[in-house]
Amino acid sequence: MTSDAAEPTALTPGGINAVGRILGLLGDEWTLLIIQQALLGATRYGEFMERLPISNSVLTNRLRALTENGLLDRTVYRSRPVRAEYLITERGRALWPVLLSIWEWERRWVPEQADRLPGMRHTACDSDFAPTLSCQSCGEVVTEKEVTAQWGPSGSWPRSVPEAVTRRRSTGDTSRGQAGLFPETMSVFGNRWAAALLVCAFLGTSRFTDFQAQLGAPPSLLASRLQTFCANGVLCVSRQTGPARTCYQLTEKGRAFFPVIVTALQCGQRWFHAPEGPAVLITHICCGKPLLGLLTCDQCALPLTGDQVSVG
Ligand SMILES: [Zn+2]
Ligand SMILES: [Zn+2]
Incomplete structure (x- = not known):
């Protein structure tokens, strides 16, 4: 592990904040899938190729980007010919709670995924389990109704949106074509707004x-995102009396995405530091403390760790 990968990245004053940076990372499905495989033990190029429906150019490109971003550490283990392996760093590992939450949400709420994605087993209590978001301070289960959020010193909508995707693509890089393994998660993270x-x-x-x-986003984009969220059942439309009273509300499925959002925000704020301070301050109303979310097992209530969760 390189030492600087374990240090937070210092962001530019006035620039994109921790929220924007983590959303930018999560907006790429290949990044999530490669990190997932790295967490499951893949280290070599051939292993990633074998485990993912990915092309050579996309894998090469992503391994380079993940190494540059400090999520993987490239180590040459043989010089002639050069053979390298990619080891997950502490920063890469920090995405685990986000991936676990995504896995659970897709399995539970996206109809065809229940059969496609294997269930998870907690070896500590030997049970099939679902991760639950708990408050590290008071130990209670946390739902979206029991938190308040406010902007921190580096927080604002314009600073919390990832950069427009102007990433230059090398010839033959079909990287914009996503894997399609977490389609509904990508409907949240894969679009800029x-x-x-x-x-x-x-x-x-x-x-x-x-x-x-609030967002200052182009109306046509907003309309299309709202339509997508209504189509996949994350939001629903309710009409109140009076003119133009269309309301978009989170459905149960939409609310169930909350742990993904919290773990992602937390990961972003852990690894990206704006000089002004945090982007978002979340408080757990029940205990009045800043929310530090922790994933626990819904069967035995113990905190979940990567080495005690098996898949399949
Ligand atoms: Zn609490
Ligand atoms: Zn358990």
Whole structure:
């Protein structure tokens, strides 16, 4: 592990904050899948190739980007010919709670995924389990209704949206074509404004004009994201009396995405530091402490760790 990978990245003053940076990372499905395989023990190029439906150019490109971002550490273990392996860093490992939450959400809420994705077993209690978001301070289970969120010193919508995807593609890189393994998660993270819109909905925004005023996003984009979320059942439309009273509300499926959002925010704020301070401050209303989310086992209530979770 390189030492700087274990240190947070210092962000540019006034630039994209921790939320924008983590959303940018999570917006690439190959990144998630490669990290997932690395967590499951893959280290060599051939192993990633074998385990993922990925092309050579995309894998090469992603391994380089993940190494540059400090999520994987490239070590040459043989010089002639050069053979390298990619070891997951502490920073890469920190994505585990996010991946676990995504896995659970897709399995439980995306119809065809229940058969496609294997269940998870907690070896500590020898049970099939679901991860539950708990508060590290008071130990209680946390839901979206029991937290308040406010911007920290580096927080604002414009700073919390990832950069527009202008990433230059090398010839033959079909990287924009995603894997399609977590399609609905990618409908949240794979579009520049979608995650911000969903967080806005969690914070209570429900009308089109309010989403627009808060986010400052182009109306056509907002309309299309809202449509996607309604189509996959993350949001639903309710009409109140009066003119233009269309409200977009989170469904149970949408609310169940909360642990993904919290673990992602937490991971972002752990590894990306804006000089002004944090982007978002979340408080657990029940204990009044800043929320430090922890994933626990719904069967035995113990905190979950990577070495005690088996898949399949
Ligand atoms: Zn608490
Ligand atoms: Zn357990």
